[in-house]
Amino acid sequence: MNADLRADPAITVRGLNKSFGALHAVRDVSIEVRRGQICGFLGPNGSGKTTTIRLLCGLLTPDSGEGHCLGFDILRESAAIKREVGYMTQRFSFYEDLSIRENLRFVARMYGVPRPSRVVNETLERLGLTKRQKQLAGTLSGGWKQRMALAACILHQPQLLLLDEPTAGVDPKARREFWDQIHQLAGEGLTVLVSTHYMDEAERCNTIAYLDTGRLLAFGSVGDIIRTSGLTTWHVDAPDPIALAADLRRQAGIAMVAAFGSTLHVSGPDSVALSTALAPYRRDSSLRWTESHPGLEDAFIALMERNRATGAVAA
Amino acid sequence: MNRSTFVKRFAAILAKEFVQMRRDRLTFAMMIGVPIMQLILFGYAINQDPRALPAAVVAAEATAFSRSLVASLEHSGYFRIDPTAYTAAQAREKLARGELMFIVTIPSDFTRTLERGERPALLVEADATDPGATGGALAAVVQAANTALAHDLTGPLARLASGPDPFEVRVHRLYNPEGVTQYNIVPGLIGLILTMTMVMMTSLAMTRERERGTFENLLAMPVRPMEVMFGKIVPYIFVGLVQVSVIIVVGRYLFGVPLVGSLTMLSGILVIFIAANLTIGFTFSTIAKNQLQAMQMTFFFFLPSILLSGFMFPFRGMPGWAQAIGEIFPLTHFLRIVRGVMLKGSTWAEVQPEVWPLLAFMGVAMIVAMARYRRTLD
Ligand SMILES: Nc1ncnc2c1ncn2[C@@H]1O[C@H](COP(=O)(O)OP(=O)(O)O)[C@@H](O)[C@H]1O
Ligand SMILES: [Mg+2]
Numbered sequence: 001m002n003a004d005l006r007a008d009p010a011i012t013v014r015g016l017n018k019s020f021g022a023l024h025a026v027r028d029v030s031i032e033v034r035r036g037q038i039c040g041f042l043g044p045n046g047s048g049k050t051t052t053i054r055l056l057c058g059l060l061t062p063d064s065g066e067g068h069c070l071g072f073d074i075l076r077e078s079a080a081i082k083r084e085v086g087y088m089t090q091r092f093s094f095y096e097d098l099s100i101r102e103n104l105r106f107v108a109r110m111y112g113v114p115r116p117s118r119v120v121n122e123t124l125e126r127l128g129l130t131k132r133q134k135q136l137a138g139t140l141s142g143g144w145k146q147r148m149a150l151a152a153c154i155l156h157q158p159q160l161l162l163l164d165e166p167t168a169g170v171d172p173k174a175r176r177e178f179w180d181q182i183h184q185l186a187g188e189g190l191t192v193l194v195s196t197h198y199m200d201e202a203e204r205c206n207t208i209a210y211l212d213t214g215r216l217l218a219f220g221s222v223g224d225i226i227r228t229s230g231l232t233t234w235h236v237d238a239p240d241p242i243a244l245a246a247d248l249r250r251q252a253g254i255a256m257v258a259a260f261g262s263t264l265h266v267s268g269p270d271s272v273a274l275s276t277a278l279a280p281y282r283r284d285s286s287l288r289w290t291e292s293h294p295g296l297e298d299a300f301i302a303l304m305e306r307n308r309a310t311g312a313v314a315a
Numbered sequence: 316m317n318r319s320t321f322v323k324r325f326a327a328i329l330a331k332e333f334v335q336m337r338r339d340r341l342t343f344a345m346m347i348g349v350p351i352m353q354l355i356l357f358g359y360a361i362n363q364d365p366r367a368l369p370a371a372v373v374a375a376e377a378t379a380f381s382r383s384l385v386a387s388l389e390h391s392g393y394f395r396i397d398p399t400a401y402t403a404a405q406a407r408e409k410l411a412r413g414e415l416m417f418i419v420t421i422p423s424d425f426t427r428t429l430e431r432g433e434r435p436a437l438l439v440e441a442d443a444t445d446p447g448a449t450g451g452a453l454a455a456v457v458q459a460a461n462t463a464l465a466h467d468l469t470g471p472l473a474r475l476a477s478g479p480d481p482f483e484v485r486v487h488r489l490y491n492p493e494g495v496t497q498y499n500i501v502p503g504l505i506g507l508i509l510t511m512t513m514v515m516m517t518s519l520a521m522t523r524e525r526e527r528g529t530f531e532n533l534l535a536m537p538v539r540p541m542e543v544m545f546g547k548i549v550p551y552i553f554v555g556l557v558q559v560s561v562i563i564v565v566g567r568y569l570f571g572v573p574l575v576g577s578l579t580m581l582s583g584i585l586v587i588f589i590a591a592n593l594t595i596g597f598t599f600s601t602i603a604k605n606q607l608q609a610m611q612m613t614f615f616f617f618l619p620s621i622l623l624s625g626f627m628f629p630f631r632g633m634p635g636w637a638q639a640i641g642e643i644f645p646l647t648h649f650l651r652i653v654r655g656v657m658l659k660g661s662t663w664a665e666v667q668p669e670v671w672p673l674l675a676f677m678g679v680a681m682i683v684a685m686a687r688y689r690r691t692l693d
Contacts, residue, residue, distance in 0.1 A: 059531065093529050093531050093532035096527070111537065
């Protein structure tokens, strides 16, 4: 691989479509991820994250669309892509009746890694799996399984990692350590595309792709996403947040009210309309109002609701 | 627990089972298909008292007696006489290959000896590897010879008809002179057990990966279908060879089943036969959606294999269409080979016509498997 290609983006795809029967799982998705970046894939369940990832690594053939992954054509060169990609499936997909070491050795040999034993040892060491290397994969807890899966994905020194909800069902400490690993790998030049439902994880990504009903609704940095949502948000501390929330939801101009303990996040797409709607409540002295920025989660929900509303009109 | 909750829960499970049954089309088709197949095979193809077995009459010259003998042998229903005029050597070669099951030899001086009242011998050689197949037919030979003679004992020979049997029928049960059933069963079991276990093992091969979710990972790796197939098949060749060794040793020491022919050649052919079964199993596993379906396909393959191969019922006693179907199955050809090598001491020249069908079967199964093997999750 020459230097020119290295400067190329790791992933560039345009207009990807994939249907399963009548279900249009991925619609016109175009993304571009530069090398060494961490790209987060977010979206509700069934939004097409897994399907998109599978299209990228050649496990599914797109109905239409085109693009390149690591400089290889996703339609014609999937064999070459597979050699350079580490794909961690959403569901644990290693052999439960093999030990960690045996699984890794198997993977190393499948990729034709030279000196597999040494590479396996190094990888075990790197992910702190050395002590457990003899344990059967089936007897591992969620966090350790995920660590083993990551080890198996990086063993052959891929250029691109595709991680499908790697931290689902994993405890916070293990999640933190996992993300430290990911950042370290990205620092070494790996491109990482990771799907997740966690906002804190989304915030640790360079770019975020937000999908809903197979459509790419937003693509960019955290700031970009919040800007595209066009939301204005106020926070309010209330003695009776539940009653207040019910009340606020009925007002025109208020799109979302979400409770975080005794604080409510109140958001709307139009800042003037939101101010007008809130004016009577601002006068209530028992409430403490502060103007704020919408969070990523607020932005996602707003994007999703707008998509569903326009989608319903279109359909 | 009261009765109404019992009924409710029972009904809930009942309803769920029916819904699941309806979803699994293949299982449903099997439940209908298996009884139909069994009815047809047992009803039309299988004959407990096999008839129309291939036989030849070897006579030095065509005489009135030889013609009557052929006619009455055929008339008995037990024999289908090959009209070719074989020499004794040719006929014996056909017998060794299993293409003939009986040779009736009329000695050249038969009529003259008979006229002299010297009780000539009519020689009957039978392939007794399967004692069950030959029993009824051998009894019919004596009957047929007598009928033929009675027809011909006219004129000067008429006086012989009233006396004791004017000739004797000398029966040679070749390959299994004592008519030991185990001699036939044990080599057959090698084929049967291999068919059952080998097809089943590999038919679960891909479906297990799919059910456990490891298939997606396998697909994501840069591995070619051929590599997967050979990797999945070869380990079981060793398992199969171990099974065979056990059967041969136990058959030898418990039942005294001989191994007349070359063990080396048999081993080589065993590898081909095992591989053919493993390949069809792998083909099933690329078609079946889950392990249950794979097991059902195995069963659907196994059933006609045992019924139509000549394991349970004499192959030559089945109607032509059933024999034609039987020729497809590897077990059919393997049974001829293994019985030939173990009991008759068959040579490569004698068994090789049965080896090509095994290879052809394997080739076709591989092509289907490769065409069916999915490289993607589409
Ligand atoms: N193999 C398949 N056959 C049929 N439908 C599928 C298949 N894979 C995914 N889907 C459907 O496509 C949609 C997108 O699924 P997926 O990509 O798995 O979503 P996500 O990973 O974002 O939860 C879902 O509605 C899902 O049910
Ligand atoms: Mg998913």
